[in-house]
Amino acid sequence: MSEQFRLIIHDAQDAFTNMAIDEAIIRSAKEIQKPTVRLYSWKPEAISIGYFQSLKQEVDIEKCSELGVDLVRRTTGGGAVFHDEELTYSFVCTEESNIVPKAILDSYARICGAVVNSFKSFGLDASFVPINDIIVNGKKISGNAQTRRYNSVLQHGTLLLGVDVEKMFSLLKVPDEKIRDKMIKVVSERVTSLEKELSRKVPFAEAAQKVKEGFEEEFKVELVEEPLAKEEISLAEQIRKEKFSLRDWNYMR
Amino acid sequence: MKLNYDYKVPSGKLLRLALDVEGETINSIQICGDFFIHPEDSICALEDSLKGVRLDKELMKEKLSEAIKENNVELFGVDEEAIAQAIINAVNSGSDE
Numbered sequence: 001m002s003e004q005f006r007l008i009i010h011d012a013q014d015a016f017t018n019m020a021i022d023e024a025i026i027r028s029a030k031e032i033q034k035p036t037v038r039l040y041s042w043k044p045e046a047i048s049i050g051y052f053q054s055l056k057q058e059v060d061i062e063k064c065s066e067l068g069v070d071l072v073r074r075t076t077g078g079g080a081v082f083h084d085e086e087l088t089y090s091f092v093c094t095e096e097s098n099i100v101p102k103a104i105l106d107s108y109a110r111i112c113g114a115v116v117n118s119f120k121s122f123g124l125d126a127s128f129v130p131i132n133d134i135i136v137n138g139k140k141i142s143g144n145a146q147t148r149r150y151n152s153v154l155q156h157g158t159l160l161l162g163v164d165v166e167k168m169f170s171l172l173k174v175p176d177e178k179i180r181d182k183m184i185k186v187v188s189e190r191v192t193s194l195e196k197e198l199s200r201k202v203p204f205a206e207a208a209q210k211v212k213e214g215f216e217e218e219f220k221v222e223l224v225e226e227p228l229a230k231e232e233i234s235l236a237e238q239i240r241k242e243k244f245s246l247r248d249w250n251y252m253r
Numbered sequence: 254m255k256l257n258y259d260y261k262v263p264s265g266k267l268l269r270l271a272l273d274v275e276g277e278t279i280n281s282i283q284i285c286g287d288f289f290i291h292p293e294d295s296i297c298a299l300e301d302s303l304k305g306v307r308l309d310k311e312l313m314k315e316k317l318s319e320a321i322k323e324n325n326v327e328l329f330g331v332d333e334e335a336i337a338q339a340i341i342n343a344v345n346s347g348s349d350e
Binding site: 050051052053054057075076077078079080104105131132145146147148149175253 | 259266267269271283284285286287288289290291292293296327329330
């Protein structure tokens with residue numbers, strides 16, 4: 001029998017809960033004793049910003065609050081992401097498990113390899129582009145971000161099911177307002193989605209199945225669906241309350 | 254003098270500085286952007302290492318390198334050269350905010 005990873009599939013949840021669950025999983029990684037792949041989405045729509053970004057600088061906060069879009073700071077670096085039509089994955093393993101390379105850039109390549117497999121099984125010519133992107137036909141279809149904490153690795157990332165660049169830019173600030181229209185055009189040309197590439201809507205469940213298989217292929221393991229442990233659920237609730245839902249955290253920079 | 258400056262790191266990420274400069278010296282600096290620094294909290298050590306430092310590119314790079322070494326920091330999409338260059342550019346552009 002091959003080794004097992006834990007697979008957790010969640011219904012859409014709010015941004016603070018999503019980030020809190022990812023953190024609860026990495027903080028529990030040692031006790032859980034096997035790597036976890038979690039697949040999820042966001043309701044309401046949300047923008048997450050990278051750990052080092054300034055919320056005020058990146059996001060039209062008023063517009064987001066008008067439209068009920070959640071705003072959350074991630075524990076991982078990288079850029080602002082508008083989470084709308086998307087499957088998000090997170091992957092957690094301990095460093096001592098040696099399941100991914102110690103070197104951070106190499107481990108991005110390994111974990112993204114699983115995601116690349118998923119796109120390939122849709123028949124798409126996907127490839128990993130360091131530091132943290134996956135592209136199809138020269139266009140970005142997945143962004144990924146990693147942190148190392150609690151002697152463990154957490155990487156989360158997106159698979160774009162659909163993308164609405166105009167809507168995204170109505171919520172994000174651009175460094176230079178004078179070139180907003182040009183930026184929308186440029187980004188539209190550089191970003192794609194499963195819907196665009198396949199000319200059909202891809203349901204979350206179908207993408208989730210492909211990601212499951214993508215991880216199984218990459219790591220030569222079996223992903224077995226399980227719920228979160230009780231301790232993880234209560235830890236996530238605590239982290240949501242004491243960190244991700246707080247102004248102090250989200251407006252830290 | 255307070256400065257805000259964006260700097261695209263050559264084949265890297267976007268660096269967004271908020272800088273407070275007094276004469277030839279850095280009072281304080283906030284280094285924002287879509288780069289990656291591990292461990293993440295070490296960004297404070299990098300920012301602190303530049304406090305009170307003269308606006309000399311080599312000197313700033315040296316201070317950053319020391320902080321990077323001391324805290325076992327790894328940077329992706331940004332480096333000490335880019336941060337120092339962005340500071341120099343920010344001061345030269347001198348756009349008040």
